[in-house]
Amino acid sequence: MKENIHPKYEDSEIRCACGNVIETRSTRSRLIIGICNECHPFYTGTQKFVDTAGRVDKFQQRMAKTEAARAAAAGRKKKR
Numbered sequence: 001m002k003e004n005i006h007p008k009y010e011d012s013e014i015r016c017a018c019g020n021v022i023e024t025r026s027t028r029s030r031l032i033i034g035i036c037n038e039c040h041p042f043y044t045g046t047q048k049f050v051d052t053a054g055r056v057d058k059f060q061q062r063m064a065k066t067e068a069a070r071a072a073a074a075g076r077k078k079k080r
């Protein structure tokens with residue numbers, strides 16, 4: 001290995017929102033993820049709802065804003 005050109009490769013801990021912890025090696029010592037093989041429906045075969053940081057709420061708020069903006073834009077077009 002050439003010196004001073006490789007990133008630091010160290011023991012790493014991956015933590016999932018479901019509580020699962022995976023020990024591995026990476027250039028990052030800690031990774032926080034929202035979904036893993038322990039809780040993804042593809043692997044579990046069952047639907048389980050994991051809303052880590054109100055992401056669904058945020059999405060719905062964004063959606064409502066977009067709808068309102070679209071309605072406003074449509075309203076402006078009709079007036080012309």
Ligand SMILES: [Zn+2]
Pocket residue numbers: 016017018019020034035036037038039040
């Ligand atoms: Zn998980």
